[in-house]
Amino acid sequence: MPIAMARHILVGTEAEALALKKRLAAGEAFDVLARRHSTCPSKKRGGDLGEVRPGQMVRAIDQIIFRKPLKVIHGPVKTQFGWHLVQVFYRD
Template sequence: MMNDTSQTFTKVKARHILVADEALCNSLKAQINSFEDFDRLAREYSTCPSAKVGGDLGIFGKGVMVPEFDEVVFSAPLNEVQGPVKTQFGYHLIWITNRK
C-alpha cells in the first residue's frame, strides 16, 4: 500500500489559520486538540478572510497557493495540524482534510 507522500495528488481541501508572528502561531497550535478547536481559533485569530468560515480554503489545485503552502498541503499527513509554515503573508497552521 502506498502512503500519502508517494502518491501524486492534483487537488487538496484544507483549512488554515494565518497570523503575523511565529510565537502566536505556536501558542495556537498548542491549543488545538480537535477539529472544533481549529475552527474556533481560526475564526478568532486568523487574519485571512477565510477566518469567517473557520479557515476553510475549499478545494484547490497545485500552484494556486504560494510554494511553501503548496509543499505542505500536497505532502503532509491528513488531519494533523501542520506548522508554523512561514510565507510572505505570515505564519500558517494548516489542517489538510482531503486529497485526490
Template sequence: MRSAMAKHILVKTKDEAEKLKERLGKGDDFAKLARKHSICPSRKRDGDLGEIYPGQLLKPIEDVIFKKPLLKVHGPIKTRFGYHLVVVYFRS
C-alpha cells in the first residue's frame, strides 16, 4: 500500500500562512515555525504527521501529499480547519 510522510503547519488565516511560507523560503526552520505557530497538535512533533495512507486525511491535503513534489513547501491549502503548509519528505 502507498504511504507517505509529511510535516505541516496549520494556521487560521491565509495571510498568516503566506507570511510563514515566505519565511520558509528565506531559510527559516520548518520545525521551529511549526512549534511556534501551528494550531495543530502535531506542533509538538515539529509538525510531523507521521506515516500517512490514502484515506486518512482531508482530500486537499492528500492530493498534495500523494501528487506534488517532495521536499517543497506546498500551500496555503484551505480546509475547514484553516490553512495548511505541507512538506512531503518521503513517499513509497
C-alpha cells in the first residue's frame, strides 16, 4: 500500500489561505506559519501530518497527497474542516 509524508496549514477562510500561500512563496518558513496560523492540532509539529496512507485523510487532501507533484504548495483546498495548504515531501 502506498505511503506518503505531507504537511499542511488549515485556516478558516480562503483569503487567509491565499495570504499564507503568498508569504510561503516569498520565502517564509512553512513550519513557522503553520505553528502561528493553523487551526489543526498538527500545528504543534509545524503542520507535519507524518506518514499517511490512502484513505486516512479526507478525499480532497488524499488526492493531493497521492496524485499531485511533490514539494509544491497545493491549495487552497476547501474541505469540511476549512481551507488547506498542502505540501507533499515524498510518496512511496
